[in-house]
Amino acid sequence: MFPIREGFMISGALFTLGVIGVLARRNLLFVLMSIEVMLNAAGMAFVVAGARWRQPDGQVMFLFILAMAAAEVSVGLALVLELYHQFKTLDTDAISRMRG
Amino acid sequence: MLALLWLVPAIPFASALALAVLGPRMRARGVAVVGTGSIAISAAISLVIAGTFLGAPPASGAYTQTLWTWIDVGSFRPGIAFYLDALSLVMTVVVTFVSFLIHLYSVEFMRGDEGYSRFFAYMNLFVASMVTLLLADNLLLLYLGWEGVGLCSYLLIGFWYQDAANGLAGRKAFIVTRVGDTAMAVGLFVLFHNLGTLRIQDLMHAAQSQWPAGSSYAIAAAALLLGGAVGKSAQLPLQTWLPDAMAGPTPTSALIHAATMVTAGVYLIARTNVLFTLAPPVQFAVAVVGAATLLMAGFSALTQNDIKRVLAYSTISQIGYMFLALGVGAWGAAIFHFMTHAFFKALLFLAAGIVIEALHHEHNIFRMGGLRTELPVAFWTFLIGGCALAGLPLITAGYFSKDLILWSVANSPAGGMGLLAAGIAGVVLTSFYTFRLIFVVFFGRIETAVSHRPGLAMVVPACILAFLSVVGGFDKASFEALLNTALPHFREAGGGMSEALTSVAAGLAFFAGLLAAWYAYLRNPSLSRAAAGNPAGRLLHRFWFSDWGMDWFYDRLFIRPVVWAASASKADIVDSIYDGLASAAVLCYRILSATETGKLRWYAAWIAGGSVVTLAIVMWL
Numbered sequence: 242m243f244p245i246r247e248g249f250m251i252s253g254a255l256f257t258l259g260v261i262g263v264l265a266r267r268n269l270l271f272v273l274m275s276i277e278v279m280l281n282a283a284g285m286a287f288v289v290a291g292a293r294w295r296q297p298d299g300q301v302m303f304l305f306i307l308a309m310a311a312a313e314v315s316v317g318l319a320l321v322l323e324l325y326h327q328f329k330t331l332d333t334d335a336i337s338r339m340r341g
Numbered sequence: 342m343l344a345l346l347w348l349v350p351a352i353p354f355a356s357a358l359a360l361a362v363l364g365p366r367m368r369a370r371g372v373a374v375v376g377t378g379s380i381a382i383s384a385a386i387s388l389v390i391a392g393t394f395l396g397a398p399p400a401s402g403a404y405t406q407t408l409w410t411w412i413d414v415g416s417f418r419p420g421i422a423f424y425l426d427a428l429s430l431v432m433t434v435v436v437t438f439v440s441f442l443i444h445l446y447s448v449e450f451m452r453g454d455e456g457y458s459r460f461f462a463y464m465n466l467f468v469a470s471m472v473t474l475l476l477a478d479n480l481l482l483l484y485l486g487w488e489g490v491g492l493c494s495y496l497l498i499g500f501w502y503q504d505a506a507n508g509l510a511g512r513k514a515f516i517v518t519r520v521g522d523t524a525m526a527v528g529l530f531v532l533f534h535n536l537g538t539l540r541i542q543d544l545m546h547a548a549q550s551q552w553p554a555g556s557s558y559a560i561a562a563a564a565l566l567l568g569g570a571v572g573k574s575a576q577l578p579l580q581t582w583l584p585d586a587m588a589g590p591t592p593t594s595a596l597i598h599a600a601t602m603v604t605a606g607v608y609l610i611a612r613t614n615v616l617f618t619l620a621p622p623v624q625f626a627v628a629v630v631g632a633a634t635l636l637m638a639g640f641s642a643l644t645q646n647d648i649k650r651v652l653a654y655s656t657i658s659q660i661g662y663m664f665l666a667l668g669v670g671a672w673g674a675a676i677f678h679f680m681t682h683a684f685f686k687a688l689l690f691l692a693a694g695i696v697i698e699a700l701h702h703e704h705n706i707f708r709m710g711g712l713r714t715e716l717p718v719a720f721w722t723f724l725i726g727g728c729a730l731a732g733l734p735l736i737t738a739g740y741f742s743k744d745l746i747l748w749s750v751a752n753s754p755a756g757g758m759g760l761l762a763a764g765i766a767g768v769v770l771t772s773f774y775t776f777r778l779i780f781v782v783f784f785g786r787i788e789t790a791v792s793h794r795p796g797l798a799m800v801v802p803a804c805i806l807a808f809l810s811v812v813g814g815f816d817k818a819s820f821e822a823l824l825n826t827a828l829p830h831f832r833e834a835g836g837g838m839s840e841a842l843t844s845v846a847a848g849l850a851f852f853a854g855l856l857a858a859w860y861a862y863l864r865n866p867s868l869s870r871a872a873a874g875n876p877a878g879r880l881l882h883r884f885w886f887s888d889w890g891m892d893w894f895y896d897r898l899f900i901r902p903v904v905w906a907a908s909a910s911k912a913d914i915v916d917s918i919y920d921g922l923a924s925a926a927v928l929c930y931r932i933l934s935a936t937e938t939g940k941l942r943w944y945a946a947w948i949a950g951g952s953v954v955t956l957a958i959v960m961w962l
Contacts, residue, residue, distance in 0.1 A: 334940060336941070338939060340940075
């Protein structure tokens with residue numbers, strides 16, 4: 242029997258770490274990295290599920306996630322660079338001018 | 342040549358449009374040329390038309406020009422059509438000619454004002470509306486012109502709108518005349534409902550054939566039209582707007598609030614004279630209103646210290662004379678007095694404008710004085726205008742027209758000793774306040790130094806009007822003969838006074854007023870101060886100064902209850918529902934906008950928390 246329970250627990254733990262990283266870190270670069278962690282956690286859940294039911298779909302989805310993550314990071318880094326130019330800081334709490 | 346008639350209102354209207362659209366981008370010289378030139382052309386055309394009309398009068402005594410049908414609903418088909426007879430001809434010629442002179446004067450008077458092109462656009466629009474009013478073939482077109490002149494009056498009184506008081510004066514004029522206009526509109530409904538047309542000539546024939554004298558319809562229609570006339574011509578009880586209308590520029594006061602627009606009521610009554618003849622009680626009311634107004638305004642004019650307000654009250658008083666003449670059936674005499682009044686009252690305002698501009702916009706006559714040698718042109722023209730207003734016997738135009746009115750009152754079956762006495766007392770008052778003004782402003786010590794002398798564009802119109810104020814009344818007989826082609830003849834009652842008697846009475850009254858003013862203001866100035874100083878005199882002075890307390894009375898009777906009702910109904914129960922909705926929306930907005938902090942981590946936390954809650958709901962509920 243494939244250890245699906247442990248697999249999901251690891252993926253869940255990784256996702257929670259990612260969420261905590263997004264909420265706790267103030268540096269934008271670390272926020273982006275935490276988002277990557279969350280994406281990978283989701284990908285791992287797909288892989289685990291694919292292995293459990295012996296289907297290739299899980300790995301196909303993981304490839305989609307990788308492609309999407311690459312695109313997201315390229316846009317995200319471009320924004321980070323631009324923000325750094327504008328504000329000379331990457332502290333998300335300092336960059337809070339868009340408020341009601 | 343009569344076919345050119347439509348150009349008389351069309352040219353000023355076109356130039357008003359052009360000035361309204363292009364004026365702000367034109368140079369001042371161009372504005373002056375367009376604004377004054379259009380009126381000059383209009384006046385020239387009306388003079389040509391007058392020449393043609395007098396040389397070869399149309400067979401029926403009138404010329405009608407129909408341009409197109411305005412409205413076509415069932416039997417209601419008023420056209421854009423002009424009707425020219427002796428009455429509208431005289432009025433149109435006088436209006437366009439005096440307008441031209443005043444426009445010429447304004448070129449210099451308004452120079453440097455930031456609203457230069459706006460001023461000329463309004464003035465041209467006014468002339469177009471006024472001529473439309475005079476030439477209208479049907480009462481609806483007349484009403485269009487009537488409202489048009491009211492609009493221009495409002496716009497020009499509040500011309501210097503940066504000062505809130507001017508705007509208030511404009512609104513007061515607009516609202517008070519609106520009371521009369523509403524009565525007039527109802528009058529038009531009554532006429533159309535009963536006689537089925539609004540064409541003035543058809544209407545008069547229909548009224549004459551369908552309504553017996555003294556019928557209640559005729560009385561109602563005439564009374565409602567009188568309401569309109571009273572509002573526009575500033576007669577009792579709607580006269581309170583005219584003194585405040587002096588807030589406008591002086592050429593406006595000369596043109597609109599002295600020479601032309603305020604006499605529209607006189608024109609309306611003369612134009613619909615058949616209705617008033619059919620309603621003797623209303624016609625008598627016209628005479629009584631005129632007599633009461635001329636006395637009241639005369640007393641008020643005695644106490645004013647603003648030069649323009651004195652002239653405003655004298656305008657009200659002189660229009661009272663015209664109403665008195667209309668009321669006793671002397672239609673021609675009223676129009677005669679309209680013409681001479683247009684000349685001398687426009688002249689008085691223009692001369693007053695010269696004085697006001699020379700003294701840095703000083704209006705208080707007691708801060709003027711001794712200007713006789715400083716401003717000789719203003720002095721002589723004002724003196725001529727003043728003599729014409731007061732009626733200097735045998736020389737000035739105003740004497741002939743006023744004397745004609747007094748004689749008509751004495752000899753009309755509708756007249757009487759009371760009306761005649763009021764008329765003669767009015768002459769004494771007129772002479773007294775006119776010479777009070779002249780003595781205080783032009784004689785005595787110099788109070789304020791003259792800083793600015795009038796140029797040619799201001800002097801020439803004043804001189805032309807001064808000339809007309811003297812010669813305008815000489816050819817009384819042919820003027821009456823001309824008007825008799827359009828208006829009913831004056832019916833003389835037997836056993837009245839001879840013309841010599843009323844002439845002598847008017848002349849004596851003039852000299853009585855002159856002597857009184859000379860004694861009280863030149864010979865013995867302490868007398869007038871003493872009269873105003875004792876308690877009874879002070880009370881009377883305040884009473885007359887405030888226009889017999891009419892403003893106070895209307896304030897208590899109408900304004901305060903309406904304002905109170907408005908403020909009371911502001912907080913009614915229906916409104917509070919909508920106010921509640923609005924404040925609920927505002928509350929939601931406040932709450933939501935408070936969550937918009939701009940902090941990224943808070944947004945992420947809300948998303949994460951929201952996701953958890955959503956998942957929990959999906960899985961366990």
